Amino acid sequence: MNYFKQILRFAKPYRHHGILNIICNIFYALFGTLSFVSLIPMLSVLLGETKPVTIAPTYQGITQLKQYLEDYLNYFVTLKTEEHGEIYVLTAMVGLVISMFLIKNMFSYLAMFFITFLRNGVLRDIRDSLYQKVISLPLNYFSEKRKGDVIARITSDVLEIQHSFLSVLELIVREPLMILFTIIVMFGVSVKLTIFVFIFIPISGFLISKIGKSLKKHSDKVQKEQGVFLSIIEETLGGLKVIKGFNAERIFDDKFQKSTTKFFKFSNSLLNRQNLASPTSEFLGICVIAVLLWYGGRMVFVEKSLEASAFLVYMGLAYNILTPAKAISKASYGVKKGNAAAERVLEILNAISPLEDSPKAQEKKGFNTMISLENVSFKYEDDYVLQDFSLEVPKGSSVALVGQSGSGKSTIANLVTRFYDVNKGNIKIDGIDLRDLTKKSLRSLMGLVTQDSILFNDTIKNNLLIGNEDASDEEIIDALKIANAWEFVKDLSKGIHTNIGDSGSKLSGGQKQRLSIARAVLKNPPIMILDEATSALDTESERLVQSALENMMKNRTSIVIAHRLSTIQNSDMIIVMQKGKIVEKGTHEDLLIKNGVYQKLVTMQSFE
Template sequence: MKKISRLLTYLADYKGKIALYFGANLLSILFGLLSFNMLIPVIQLLFGDASINATPAKAPGIAPKGFIEPAIAYFKNLIASQDKLTALAYVCVIVVVFTILKNLFLYIGLYILNPLRNAVLRRLRNDLFAKTLSLPIGFFTEERKGDLISKMTNDINEVELSVMSVLEVFIREPLTIIAYLGTMIYINYQLTLILLLFLPVAGLIIGRISKSLRKSSNLAQEQLGSMLGVIDETLVGMRVLKAFNAEKHQHLKFMKLNNTLFHTRNKIAARRELASPMSETMGIIVVCMILWFGGRMVFSGTGFNGATFIGYIVLFTQIINPFKNLSSAFTNVQKGTSALDRIEGLLMAENAITELPNATPVHDFKDSIEFRNVSFAYGDKQILRNLNMIIPKGKVIALVGASGAGKSTLVDLVPRFHDVTSGEILIDGINIKEYKIDDLRRLMGVVGQDPILFNDTIYNNITLGTGGATLERAEEAARVANAHTFIQNKPEGYETMAGDRGVRLSGGERQRVTIARAVLKNPPIMILDEATSSLDTESERTVQEAINTLMKNRTCIVIAHRLSTVQHADEIIVMDKGSIAERGTHKDLLAKDGIYRKLVEMQQVR
């Protein structure tokens, strides 16, 4: 139950409605009790041997029947003035009215509760998605995407089906059990004491079954996450799978995970379904015990008459289903708790990129970006080592070097996608950790080698994060990015859907849309991470023209494999194994006859 405490805290804003739900359930239980208690005087007077003038005996050790005696007296008078058939008709009407009222208040309770249950799930989904958005980039390099998707979809569904669907059970059924058990104690505390001695044994047996579900359920959710990961990578890599005739390999990989999940879920279902028949069997055993001990009391002439005993049995049958529902609910909660564990793990994931409580707002870039003794590591793997450099405002700095030299990691540190392991990065002399994160990132535009577009219109992709810039501004940005012409030629223009990951556009078109997005943002600092590396020659030329326009009057950090694109940079930083190996202008570095010159010669650039 501790695991669902977060869900229950979400209900704190709905205390009034919870009180109404509680009250509706109490009224439903009350009218249910009244309808069943009517059976005792009816059976005793209409079908018993007692004279209508006889006074009901009070048995020693049996509580006086505060409700039953007045009811018997009333029906005695009714039978005396009318007849038994009339009295029976009255009883039938009363029972029907009480039953209608019982079910009316039961419906009112559920009508109140269901929106609350859905509100909790809505808030849980929102919190989970917001937490995902707030986590640093490094978190997603460690986690499997399929597992994250599973947590935000299937685990939430599991919580809905296994925990929230039985929320009313944990409120209604205990109230029902308490009310009916209280009435049974009032009628005959001796029989009820026997009942209470045996029920915990039944609960313990069912609890053992429920507890065994949790481990298996957690395993099933992890297996489902792995399977979703295979599905995702299959859809993304479909071209590669077909090109290398690897469909069978991928299918076998999927089938192995699918079969494992199949067997795990069968085990879970077998244990879950055992709870209901087990609880029913235990209930029948208890009924037989009650029949035995209660029958002895009736036959021994203690004053516990047959009519009252039958009424007692009827009341007991009404708590069998609540006990059964509770046992099934506990079983489902154990199954859903494993999903809650996984969700809790994501919600409680540590966010290393934090903002200081008194963070400084920043709106302008005035002087320089400085890397001071900067080092960075992924776990035990050192990526950057003791870097020092200054990027003056308005200058273009190019980062070159072999793959894995740390270029992309270096530029990711500036907008705080990662935080330095040691050292500091300063903008205008202030450590970037002291700035508000949103303000810091507003100073920067990023164009990566992999153009990321969302399954939305071209207009919405260009205006992403601007709060809805006008179409005129989007068109102006597209013209700067050499994108306006091809967008206009689309059947729906700027309302054309880009498709999943921009699949409806060519590589060059996607890149120009991302450049238009950066132009519209109009940041003073621009980060270009191999923005033309994946393009053909013609697309590269068009995109490079757009990039050149974008770089005007801005401070730029450019990562490039094609050295021809950075020959005119104000300074070229050559990186090797996480350190700065060389630095200078294109001409200076060629004269050094070092790493840069070798890179140039390999690309035949002079």
Template sequence: MKEFIRILQRFVPPYKSNMVWNIVFNVLSAILNLFSFALIIPILQILFKINEEVYTYMPWSFEPSSWESWKGLAEAGKNNFFWYITNLIETEGGSFTLIVLGVFLVIMTFLKVATMYLAFFHMIPIRTGVVRDIRNQINNKITQLPLGFFSEERKGDIIARISGDVNEIENSIMSSLDMLFKNPILIFIYLTGMILISWQLTVFVLVLLPLAGYIMGQVGKKLKRKSLLGQQQWGDLMSQIEETLSGLRIIKAFNAESKIRNRFEKSNDIFRRTTMKIYRRQQMAHPMSEFLGTATIVIVLWYGGTLILANNSPIDAPTFIYYLVIFYSIINPAKDLSKSVYAIQKGLASMERVDKILKAESDINDPIDPKPISLQKQIEYKNVWFKYQNDWVLKNVNLTIPKGKTVALVGQSGSGKSTLVDLLPRFYDVNEGSITIDGTDIRESTLYDLRGLMGNVNQEAILFNDSFFNNISFGVKNATLEQVKEAARIANAHEFIMASEQGYETNIGDRGGKLSGGQRQRISIARAILKNPPILILDEATSALDTESERLVQEALENLMKNRTTIVIAHRLSTIRNADEICVMHGGEIVERGTHDALLVLDGFYKKLCDMQQF
């Protein structure tokens, strides 16, 4: 339960007031329930005419600082209650007294259920609020973590943690909060009443309870281990679904439907077997607690009956029945408590998986005392070394990019071009060396200021399931429609946007699925134009386009690149003929650099790349 308490300490404090009111109303509900049960004694005495004791009115006196005064108050209350009942029987008769007791029982029950509802009323904001906060924290953490974290994690498994695991936390831990706040209070108050009635019987009962608790605790530990395995398998299933949705075109093209289907069905069957074991253990809670409770009642009935049959019994028969009613009332809270323990064990397994995201450490952070950063002169890579894991991807790279110039990076796949560019906005940090802008190391500025200098246009246009307007104005606060239209015109996108059903308010579908490749790319360019960054990064922005789309996109790119510092990654060498400097990368190093014509004269790597693209 230590893990559960730590979870409460992390997420419940914002809802302290609701928690306090929940506890208050639970206490009132338990006390009212206890007093309503007390009416059993006079009802039984009236029905069976077994109480011949004569009661006289006892004056009330009370001093809060004296324990004897508290005992006297309790005795006076009990005596005066029975005095009133016996007096009522003598004056009005037993039938009328039963009616009075019945009305009083109804009133007490109404107050009990009212306070019970109010306890639920204040629990609901805690349950829903904590789950909302967990989802918000996961989403915030995802946006803060570096790209390196997600290259090691499967997208489907991350989605499973956000959906399945958070839902499991809601259905198990959060749904158990009420039981955990209410049931211990009920058990404590009922036990207090039982002790006041007969401490001998209660001590006897308490000897039996630790054994039942130990048995349930052992099953709960095994349940958590199985639950963690089940959630991991659920993550694998979600990953397979995500891969299937992303790769449907290839799956169908290679007639691999049966292979994908068999792989999923095999994993799904493994998950089913694990889930069956979890549910079977979980369903043991109710029958086990009921069996142990019934066995305990039988033993208590035997022991209590022995006390009553003995001479000088501390309790009479009606009081013993009241005692049994109270004890039986503990059974349901105990059952619910055992169920909640099982549910919490399952939820803790999900919380453990969620915490892998929430507690993940980012190695790319803002400095304590950040420096302002702006581009007035140049960007400089100084002796840069970088590796993702073991092998060096970049080796002692030195590169200077003057303001307003265009530098192109070319080379074979895997030569380090994209990695070199990804280091500039600090998607990753260099292992050795440094990258500076006007002499300021980029690690000395905030990520927000650094990335505010840059605009990206990638090979795959990354768009959102939203309108043209919101996609183009993405990342630019308070952009006007006229500004968005002007950016779209420069990007050669205005005409096809206006030809759509609702113009700039038309939804473009998931990842821009309603648009062609060229249209998606021009929306990306319009987005970069509107941001108006001093540094532009183009990552193979035209390599996936047909000739007509490439012409329009290239024209849009030329408009975007005017008077701007630009880094271009290109496979189509025809698109970077006019770059101020072309750097040829091979094996993580810059092996050649110069203008297009100068590199052709060298007759080296660059010329070979050009020759391979000629036909």
């Protein structure tokens, strides 16, 4: 129930639709009951049970309401029969029945009309909130989560919430009111028979509830396994070259089939339990009806305490309870199933990010003096990858970080951009700790070019506008020229409006990297961070990209993480790292003269 309350807060913006739905459902339940009651006078006419009453009855109070209604009906039938004949009266009774059913169904449609806006609105808002949360959570939150599992939560789990929890909103007023109004009328028709009915309803309700107890557990298994095979699909599409190149189709096919077989078994188990609810509740309902037929038949034929027309309508009313009761029992199973989906959705929505801006975080508009790392220590899991690391990067200077893989170079980039927070020490910009700045203002000061050119399935223009969404076409073209990318973009069929495919698949590695540089140029930040921007390129592409990087770094502060000598030899300061510590620092020429670790790196061609 706690999950239901948390999901229900998304319905607040649509409460006026909910109120209109409730009003329509009240009238639906009322006219749904009256539509059965309206059958009594028609059946009385057909069965010839109408007692002649020639004097209009007088109202004697609420206690005599039933008798007053019966006498007035008989008076109306007697009067109209004498005036127009029995066929006229029968036609009027049939018209009354049709009108009641018409009004009932009109309110049924209106109730569904209004609830549709609420259901789909909540569905959209939950998905929007999930997506906003996903892009706001830190990178380490997703390091152990499968992408497919996150996709499953945003798609199928949210849809399950709509089918389960939000279905309850439709039933929460309509069905209980339908049952309440029907029971009131049933007591009006026969108190004795109604008390007899209520002996059997709790028994059938208890049996139905026993079926649904394990639904949440089985539903959770289904949803988790769906996340697994969606992850396999995502990994397969991203790694098709490797799969085909290593003839690994069978390995991945076996892995996928193993997951879908588990999903098949879990789904069968869940649906078989769920499907058992409807026939069970219907059978138990028919058992109640059968007992009613026997007991009510005795009241009609033996005790003569109930008229045949009233008994027939009573049977209809009794069956009228079964439909909403069945819907409520089905909805209760849906809530149990929806609990598992809600738990998975709320796990992300309620996740607390350790990188949230502090209440006192300030906006920073510019960069004035330096970036300083003061005795920084950091670990991703158990072992420290940086230990007591200190570094100063003055404004306007270019500092390069080199070292073998695992030495902690890329970690510096992750910490300066605050993708992670330090475990010990401080990182400051102009003397202000990064944790005292808003993430948005911090990252607005920085441009990032990574080893993997992360581009999106869109046009060149829209990929670059991520750097500056207000840039004009002329500014985009200027940025492409600085990045040495205009030379190939201008020859494309649609120029900057050309779609580059999934992850830029229509372009070469060098072209993609130059577009990444152009995106950073368009942002025009005072600080540039280059994380092995040329390590994945061939010699010709590296020359063009290196030239673009040199153009971009003019008059900017830059932190360059590199393997290749060509990227860093003109840097103002080169920091040589081993196991998270600084072992040497100086200019390219100074470090070569020292004949130390840097010289060995050059000799071993570790920059290749």
